[in-house]
Amino acid sequence: MDQSPPPRPELVPNPAVRRLSLYLRQLEAFKRKDRRTISSKQLGESLGLTDAQVRKDFAYFGQFGHPGIGYRVEDLIAQVKRILGTDKIWNVMLVGAGNLGRALLAYRGFEQKGFKMTAVFDADPSKVGKKHGPFVIQAMSDLPATVQKQNIRLAIIAVPADNAQDVADQLVTAGVRGLLNFAPVSITVPGDVALNAVDLAVQLEQLSFQVSLSSISQV
Amino acid sequence: MDQSPPPRPELVPNPAVRRLSLYLRQLEAFKRKDRRTISSKQLGESLGLTDAQVRKDFAYFGQFGHPGIGYRVEDLIAQVKRILGTDKIWNVMLVGAGNLGRALLAYRGFEQKGFKMTAVFDADPSKVGKKHGPFVIQAMSDLPATVQKQNIRLAIIAVPADNAQDVADQLVTAGVRGLLNFAPVSITVPGDVALNAVDLAVQLEQLSFQVSLSSISQV
CATH class of the missing domain: 1.10.10.10 (Winged helix-like DNA-binding domain superfamily/Winged helix DNA-binding domain)
Structure with a gap:
């Protein structure tokens, strides 16, 4: 026993x-x-x-x-x-259809691990309505209805730094419960919302710190 | 004083x-x-x-x-x-010109922070020699000479999981001192080489764990 x-x-x-x-x-x-x-x-x-x-x-x-x-x-x-909760498929929404956002859409690693991108949003009116692969880029005003309809709990933020907090607030208000932030800025969320941040340049900065250090100590 | x-x-x-x-x-x-x-x-x-x-x-x-x-x-x-060592520009090399690699090439956040992509490699002969933006995708056999010529200390790995360790070994042998690994697998490097890993699906898994948990505790 x-x-x-x-x-x-x-x-x-x-x-x-x-x-x-x-x-x-x-x-x-x-x-x-x-x-x-x-x-x-x-x-x-x-x-x-x-x-x-x-x-x-x-x-x-x-x-x-x-x-x-x-x-x-x-x-x-x-x-x-x-x-981990990945024995089922999660519908995931992407906000930001710039270069990084489009790469994340194409990244096959997410779906293999149980995360299915189901909707893409952008604040830029010139992008809204454009097709990208199987997706039609939607306006931010569609966001709350899509969260409800697709039962979205997770979202990826890939917008410029200055828009990230506003996008996060809109996602939380719409009912999203977990945010993955790629914008190079710190954002805040209520205590019952999960937040993870990926700042790609920070990752390189951490390496440059370590590599600089080992060059100094070898002098 | x-x-x-x-x-x-x-x-x-x-x-x-x-x-x-x-x-x-x-x-x-x-x-x-x-x-x-x-x-x-x-x-x-x-x-x-x-x-x-x-x-x-x-x-x-x-x-x-x-x-x-x-x-x-x-x-x-x-x-x-x-x-952090970012008061100067670092030349950075990318290995893997798939979807993610190409997005990383286009990601403007790196150069803003002092990291300049200067060379791109891929093991796929059908990609080698193709142009991608300002880059010509190079063969892996060119890697050691390019590391020397461009004085490369940092590299990004964006290859499939099964090739990541082999690519890391080649980079370390060529003299690269810091690796940023995007392949969804753990790799090992000698103690004098810096390694950071970004597994994009892991970031979502951590969120799905937290979101699942808070749903359970609300039942």
């Missing part, structure tokens, strides 16, 4: 949730190589983590390992997807 | 370095609004941080504030850029 206390997913630290995504990537890679089972040690080693860390991360959500066998790869993939 | 010990940038925790990028974004926003000076409290509030955190983060690198004035916005922008 399982003697551990019931899992409390709401108490899981953010880094553990991020590692769930990494575990899922690695498990899918193992599955592509026809691996049926894997130990916490093997899964950990593939990501530079200890087996204790792997077991601790999964223990937040339940008991998934089998004594003497380890984890069944296919079962664990299904469990992690269920935990 | 400054009584504090000399700054030791190599001891700065990663979150503080990430905050430097956020400070820079906010300072640039204040500058666009013609603000000349700003206090640590005002800068902190704009990012949801305490003034103590702001002062502590900058103290790793020196003394930038002025008693009774606060920080001079333009000076502090220059200092943060110098710390």
Whole structure:
């Protein structure tokens, strides 16, 4: 019998949730190589983590390992997807049909992971009504009705910095519950709305800091 | 006289370095609004941080504030850029000219922040030699010579998951010192090479976890 206390997913630290995504990537890679089972040690080693860390991360959500066998790869993939909420398809809306927005529309990685782009909006009247692949770019005034009709909970913001907060406010008001912000600016949302930010230039700045540093220390 | 010990940038925790990028974004926003000076409290509030955190983060690198004035916005922008290594232009190479790679080429945010895309590579012979905007897509065999000629230290990987480690190895061997990986897979690099990963689907997974959770707790 399982003697551990019931899992409390709401108490899981953010880094553990991020590692769930990494575990899922690695498990899918193992599955592509026809691996049926894997130990916490093997899964950990593939990501530079200890087996204790792997077991601790999964223990937040339940008991998934089998004594003497380890984890069944296919079962664990299904469990992690269920935990992350990607065992179903999410309809996702994009605001901003500039270069980056159009690339995100074309990025096949989203749909493979359970995220289906279903609507695209832009504030620029010259873009509204234009077709882009299977999408017709919609006016911002259509946003609330589309959120309702398509039951949208997640949206991607790919607009210029100065418009990002206003777009975020409109999305939240319309009922969107999670925002992925690509605009190079900090935005704020109410406490019951999830927010993640991807600033592509920040990623390069962090590298340039580290590379500059190692050049200095080698002098 | 400054009584504090000399700054030791190599001891700065990663979150503080990430905050430097956020400070820079906010300072640039204040500058666009013609603000000349700003206090640590005002800068902190704009990012949801305490003034103590702001002062502590900058103290790793020196003394930038002025008693009774606060920080001079333009000076502090220059200092943060110098710390991040973005007071000069970095030549950056892209490997992978698929949809995402092409969007990254078109993304104007990089050059605004000091990162200039100077070369594009793809392993697909049908793409090599094709023009994309100002770029001619080059063969992977040209990579080492281009790294030398253009003095490339930073590269972006936007190839399929199964090729990412091989591409990373080739870049490191050629002398690249910082990698930004967009492939949805974990890669490993030697200890003296900086690595940052952007998995766009992971960002949405983290949101779907949080949004699923808040739906559950509202039941």
